[in-house]
Amino acid sequence: MSSFKGSNRTLLTWLKLWDHCVFGKKLKRTGTINDFIKVQSKPLHLSYENRRHQEITAETLNRQLDAHGRPEFKVALLSGPPGIGKTTMAHMVARHCGYHVQEINASDDRTLESFSRLLSGALQMKRTLDATPKPHCVIVDEIDGAPAPSVNYLVALAKGATNKKSRSMLLRRPIICICNDLYAPALRDLRRIALVLHVPPLETQRLAERLLQICESEDLTIQISVLRSLCQKADNDIRSCINTLQLLVCSGCTVTHSDVEKLTFGSKDSKRSLFDVWAEVFRLPRLKRFIFSIRCEKVLTAVAHCEQEDRLFDGLFENYPLIQFKDRHLRAIRAGLCWAQFMDHLNRLVLSRIDRNTTMLQSVLSDLSMEIRALVDRSDLVIDVLPFLLLIVQPEITSVTG
The missing domain is CATH 1.20.5 (Single alpha-helices involved in coiled-coils or other helix-helix interfaces)
Structure with missing residues (x-):
């Protein structure tokens, strides 16, 4: 997996806390979940609305298991930009823990009836003859595109049934939700009760090295500098990079810098928040040999996809004196x-x-x-x-x- 190792370990630790409820195993009380979180690049990766969740250890989670042996967080919410491997990460970790993955695209099922029917069907504890013997782990992709009633139904299911009709739908399986926009209005209630994990974007050098491994396995000869330019052009979107490489190779030509500069990428989920655009403007790439024209194009694209232009320029004017740079004559x-x-x-x-x-x-x-x-x-x-x-x-x- 190309996703960040700290996020992988944190999600793995959370899924292992379900072993007592799902598999009937006793939980090991060694190690802490906070040990896995400390290695991440940002300190705030759990529920941001309650700071005490940052200091939760495995022993604390074990004591807070409910009567059904479930952990405190019933839902995990993965957030991050598109194309960084969030869905692949959820699938691999769930399969590693012994689950059969049942994926639901929340943005495709726009009605509450269809969403609740799919979710309840995926969480059924009864097994048919043709079903897999492994328990289900539900992955709800693009939850930020789901309507508010569907998200509220998921929140009510995670909190526990309160009426007689939904008492049989007690949540006994882990649910992993994936989103691009963590602060979408529909996710406000879900953020309060979910284990929020921010998956950071891939670094250009690391993604270029991974693409080089893929090219070598496919018997393709491409310079790593060309791959770095491709990563910068695609905004470190591994999905776009692989699809673009496949398109260029199928055309029968050798991939060069000029071919990469001529590319035009379509932007999936192109709406950018104010903080993302400010970071794009003020933060220089870590890679020393970055192409200035590609950086300018990325900044222009980010500004064009921002919907709050007034606040954008107010924030630029407010924060430019705080930037440290070498300019003796200003x-x-x-x-x-x-x-x-x-x-x-x-x-x-x-x-x-x-x-x-x-x-x-x-x-x-x-x-x-x-x-x-x-x-x-x-x-x-x-x-x-x-x-x-x-x-x-x-x-x-x-x-x-x-």
Whole structure:
């Protein structure tokens, strides 16, 4: 697995805590879960809303097992950018612990009925003749794309049934949820009761070395510098890197730097948060030999995918004095302030006019009847109708003198 080893061990430790409930095994009281968390790059990888969860040890978790032998956290929530191996990590760890993996894509099942039916079917304790003898471990992928009622149903299931109808659905199997946006509004209640594990993105050098191993196993000769450029271009997305390598190799040409620079990557789950964009702007890559043009393209892409432009530039203006860099004559600060001034003029003169025109256009569309609005497109209205509306309503009439 290419995912971070600290995250792998933490998830493995949590799954082993289910052995008493699922397999009837006695838990070993040696070691602590905090020992696995200390090796991670960031200290806050558990439930962020309750700081005491950072100091929980295996002995504490054992004493807090409920009457059914279940650990305190009934659900694990993995978060991180796309393409870093979260789903592969969950599958491998669950299989290593002796489970049969049952995967559910929460974004595909948009109704509460279908989601609850799939989830309850995956958690059934009865076994049919053609079923696997291994117990199920449910992996709910893309939980941040699920509607709020489905997430609330999962939260209620993890907390335990309170009514008579759902008493038979007592949760006796681990559930692993995977998301890209940890702070999605629908996940607010789930974050409070889940074991939150942040899977950090892959480093460029480590991903390039892994891609080099894949190329060697496939009898492909590609320079590692080209692979590093590919990783930077794909924003360290291992899925995109492998698919792109397959596309380039199938074309029958030798992969070079020029081929990588010509690539255009589609962005899955492209919405970026403010903190991600600020980190992209202020944080330089750890790799010494990075291509400046690729870095500029990544910054522009991150800014374009941010939905809060006003807060974005306010945060840049607020935090740029805190950045440590070597510039004796303050040329970089001067250039940055000039661009900030240009952005202020742009907001005051151009964007205000765009907002006014957008509001006017929305007012015109809202006044139209439903029959006419179904036949009118916004772009057609702007290009073909509104520029000539004044001439249609008030045409120029020239007086004819006899």
